[in-house]
Amino acid sequence: MDFTTIGQAKKQTGLSYLGGVNISSKLTKNMKVNVMTYCIYLSPAHTSGYDVCPESTFECRLGCLATSGRAAMDIASGQNIIRNARIKKTELFFEENEFFMGWLVAEMTAAKAKADRTGFVFSARLNGTSDIDWSKAMYKGQNIFEIFPDTQFYDYTKMSDKFEEIAPNYSLTYSYTGYNWAMCMRLMDKGHNIAMIFNVKDEKYLPAMYKGYNVINGDLNDYRIADAKGIIVGLKWKRIQNKAAEKKVLNSVFVVNVAGLEPMYTVIPK
Numbered sequence: 001m002d003f004t005t006i007g008q009a010k011k012q013t014g015l016s017y018l019g020g021v022n023i024s025s026k027l028t029k030n031m032k033v034n035v036m037t038y039c040i041y042l043s044p045a046h047t048s049g050y051d052v053c054p055e056s057t058f059e060c061r062l063g064c065l066a067t068s069g070r071a072a073m074d075i076a077s078g079q080n081i082i083r084n085a086r087i088k089k090t091e092l093f094f095e096e097n098e099f100f101m102g103w104l105v106a107e108m109t110a111a112k113a114k115a116d117r118t119g120f121v122f123s124a125r126l127n128g129t130s131d132i133d134w135s136k137a138m139y140k141g142q143n144i145f146e147i148f149p150d151t152q153f154y155d156y157t158k159m160s161d162k163f164e165e166i167a168p169n170y171s172l173t174y175s176y177t178g179y180n181w182a183m184c185m186r187l188m189d190k191g192h193n194i195a196m197i198f199n200v201k202d203e204k205y206l207p208a209m210y211k212g213y214n215v216i217n218g219d220l221n222d223y224r225i226a227d228a229k230g231i232i233v234g235l236k237w238k239r240i241q242n243k244a245a246e247k248k249v250l251n252s253v254f255v256v257n258v259a260g261l262e263p264m265y266t267v268i269p270k
Contacts, residue, residue, distance in 0.1 A: 003102030006110070013092065015085055018103050019126075021111050027125070029221040036120040037222065038111045040104070041086055041128040048090035052130035055158035057177045059254035062245045065129065065238055086129070093132075101139035105147060112151060123223065124148070127155040135167060145170055154224050156195050163192060171225045173233055178253025181211075188213055188230045195233045199255045206234040207261035217264060234264070 003009055010016060019040035022028045030037045045053045045061045053061075092100045108124060115122035126134055126144070134153075135143050145153060145167035154171040160183050162172055174180075174187050176196040184194045195218060198206055207215050210232055218224070218233035227233060237255055240246050249255060 001096045001099040003099045003106070006103065006106050009099070009103045009106075013088065015088060018089060018100070018107055019128075020107075021114070024128075026219070026222045030123070030223045031120070033221055033223055033226065034120055035123050035221075035223050036111070036115040036118075038108055038122070038124045039128045040089070040126050040130075042093065042130040042132075043083070043086040043090040044129040048087045050090055050094045052090060052093075052132055053158070055131065057158075057179065057254065059249050059252045060158075060175075060177060062242075063240055063249035063254065065240070090130075093137075097137070098139070101137060101144075104144070105139060108144075108148060108151070112148070121152070123152045123154065123225065125154055125222070127157070131155075131157050131159055133159070133162060135165075135170075143167075152225050156224075160187070163187060163190075173224045173227075176232075176256075185213075188232075191229045193224070193227055193229065193231055193233055195235060197235050197237055197255050198258050199250055200236045200258055203236055204263060204265040205258060206236065206264045207258050208264045210234075210256070210261065215264060 001012065019038055021036050021038050022031065023039055023041070027037045027039055042048070042052050044064050045051060045056045112122045126132070135145065137143060139147065149169060152169055152171065153167070154173070156173050156175050158175045158177060158180075160174065160180075163174070166172060172192070174184060174192060174194045176184055176194050188194060196210065196215075200206055203217055203219055206217055209215055213230070213232050214228070215232045215234040216227060218235045224233065237250065
């Protein structure tokens with residue numbers, strides 16, 4: 001397959017897009033801080049036959065946000081349109097990578113131009129539901145960070161080795177799994193941040209601190225680049241479609257219990 005135009009790619013694959021700007025409620029919150037974010041959602045872990053989350057744990061696979069939001073409604077309807085599209089995109093990445101990367105560059109170029117026209121800062125989060133090392137995904141001799149040197153990229157990751165060499169326009173937040181607290185502390189002590197999910201129904205119950213580290217409300221927006229350094233990005237648990245799986249995850253080490261921790265807010269900021 002050879003990429004020529006976005007229109008041709010849509011016809012050839014039957015897909016409507018690879019990624020998009022503000023395609024989730026969390027990403028839309030970035031508009032509040034004058035940021036437009038392009039994001040791609042692939043089929044998580046090994047659900048496509050290809051493993052895009054090499055450091056995933058049983059709990060995070062069970063509670064993956066790939067089954068929340070619009071995807072949850074899609075699953076409930078029995079149509080699985082979103083799920084099947086994500087599988088096809090993931091297959092394209094591995095089986096027709098040059099085509100995929102050409103399409104990605106074209107979409108990002110158009111999205112960045114729109115952000116520039118409308119006065120927004122353009123950013124990109126390419127691992128919406130994956131943990132791919134994008135520094136190794138090449139297109140015409142360059143990786144995506146080199147192709148868009150003035151775009152700020154960011155992602156969440158469970159892969160600690162990504163922190164060994166990070167592109168200057170790439171920001172990473174390490175994800176707590178329940179088993180990697182020692183690595184979390186090492187990274188925070190070096191000025192990196194970690195994301196941690198807390199078992200709270202409301203943001204006001206997020207803790208102010210956890211084990212001596214400051215916690216911020218990571219649900220105000222998704223733009224992790226502007227966060228203070230060496231802190232915990234607190235996230236409230238997001239509901240998933242499978243309620244039996246949800247119960248297991250909430251009772252696991254993956255989601256932190258806030259009992260005995262001082263809450264962050266008395267009033268939630270708007």
